[in-house]
Amino acid sequence: EDQVTQSPEALRLQEGESSSLNCSYTVSGLRGLFWYRQDPGKGPEFLFTLYSAGEEKEKERLKATLTKKESFLHITAPKPEDSATYLCAVQAPSGYSTLTFGKGTMLLVSP
Amino acid sequence: ETGVTQTPRHLVMGMTNKKSLKCEQHLGHNAMYWYKQSAKKPLELMFVYSLEERVENNSVPSRFSPECPNSSHLFLHLHTLQPEDSALYLCASSQDPRTNRAGEQFFGPGTRLTVL
Numbered sequence: 148e149d150q151v152t153q154s155p156e157a158l159r160l161q162e163g164e165s166s167s168l169n170c171s172y173t174v175s176g177l178r179g180l181f182w183y184r185q186d187p188g189k190g191p192e193f194l195f196t197l198y199s200a201g202e203e204k205e206k207e208r209l210k211a212t213l214t215k216k217e218s219f220l221h222i223t224a225p226k227p228e229d230s231a232t233y234l235c236a237v238q239a240p241s242g243y244s245t246l247t248f249g250k251g252t253m254l255l256v257s258p
Numbered sequence: 259e260t261g262v263t264q265t266p267r268h269l270v271m272g273m274t275n276k277k278s279l280k281c282e283q284h285l286g287h288n289a290m291y292w293y294k295q296s297a298k299k300p301l302e303l304m305f306v307y308s309l310e311e312r313v314e315n316n317s318v319p320s321r322f323s324p325e326c327p328n329s330s331h332l333f334l335h336l337h338t339l340q341p342e343d344s345a346l347y348l349c350a351s352s353q354d355p356r357t358n359r360a361g362e363q364f365f366g367p368g369t370r371l372t373v374l
Contacts, residue, residue, distance in 0.1 A: 151300070181361045190262070190348050190365030191301075198358065234301070238361040245291075245314060246361055248301040 149174045153235050153249035160225055160256050168220040168252045170235030180218050181246065182211050183234040191234055225256045260284055264349050264366035272374050273339060279369045281332040281349030289355045290332040291363065292324060295346040307332060308355050339373045346370050 150173040160166055172180065179198050183191035195204040197213040204211045208229060210221045220233055232253045236246040262283045271277050283290060292304040306314035307326040321343075323335040332349055349366045353359035 179358050179361045188367070190350070190367050191363075193362050193364065196358075196362060236301075236361065238358075245303050245306060245355065246301075246363070250298065250300050 149237055149239055149247040151235055151237055151247055151249035153233075153252050155252060156250070157253040158255070160222075160254070162226055162256055162258050163224045165221070165223045165225070167222070168233055168254070170218040170220070170249055171216060172218070172235075172237045174237045174239055174247070176240040178238040178240040180213055181236045181238065182218070182220055183236065185232045185234055185251070194233075222254070225254075227256045227258050230254055230256045262349060262351055262364050262366035264347075264369055266369060267367065268370045268372075270372045270374065271336070271339065273341070275339075276335070276337040278336065279334040279347055279349075279371075281334075281366055283330055283332075283349075283351035283364070283366075285351055285364055287351035287353060287364070288329050289352045289360060290326060290329070291350040291352070292332065292334050293348040293350065293365075295348055295368070301348070304334075306355060313355065336371075339371075341373050344371055344373045 152171045154169045179196050182194040185191040195211040200215045202213050208223050212219045232251040234251045236248040265280045288309050290307045294302045304318045305324045310326045321338050325333040346368045348368045350363040352363045
């Protein structure tokens with residue numbers, strides 16, 4: 148059974164204080180790992196796709212990396228508008244492969 | 259309208275009511291999904307439709323009945339719900355679910371459902 152564990156559950160940062168969110172996964176063959184951002188009262192918003200170990204993707208202050216067992220979402224010099232819940236999901240390789248999500252990390256960036 | 263829209267945004271219903279949730283996508287995708295999001299739990303996939311054919315049904319109780327009349331519209335018909343069914347119901351769409359692009363899903367804002 149595919150499993151996704153995100154840590155920490157919640158993270159509070161000061162504006163400009165860089166940090167990382169972790170996503171550990173267990174899947175029988177990884178087709179893709181996905182990061183989403185969810186703001187309160189809204190649906191998740193797609194951020195990144197990572198397909199293989201060693202791959203990195205960047206978008207503004209966010210950088211996602213992937214190893215064979217986990218992914219990190221690095222946040223450099225965060226701003227209050229980066230406050231959101233960040234979700235990680237994995238896609239297994241077979242057939243109509245659907246996503247298995249983690250519970251998310253709630254990030255709060257204070258000015 | 260752009261992206262994925264859902265109506266209503268909020269719904270309060272009694273356990274004996276029948277109601278329907280509606281989702282519409284304007285992205286030209288051919289797969290649509292229903293998810294349930296409860297506090298402190300991961301997103302739970304309920305149903306997947308590919309080209310209007312249901313291809314996934316994750317052991318969802320029969321009081322939830324999906325309908326996909328075409329590739330742009332998705333409904334979730336609700337009847338005889340329980341209080342534990344109260345949650346945020348999210349609709350999403352994507353490219354063909356048999357491909358890598360299926361993980362790049364576009365979500366609607368959700369319907370906040372409360373069952374009394």
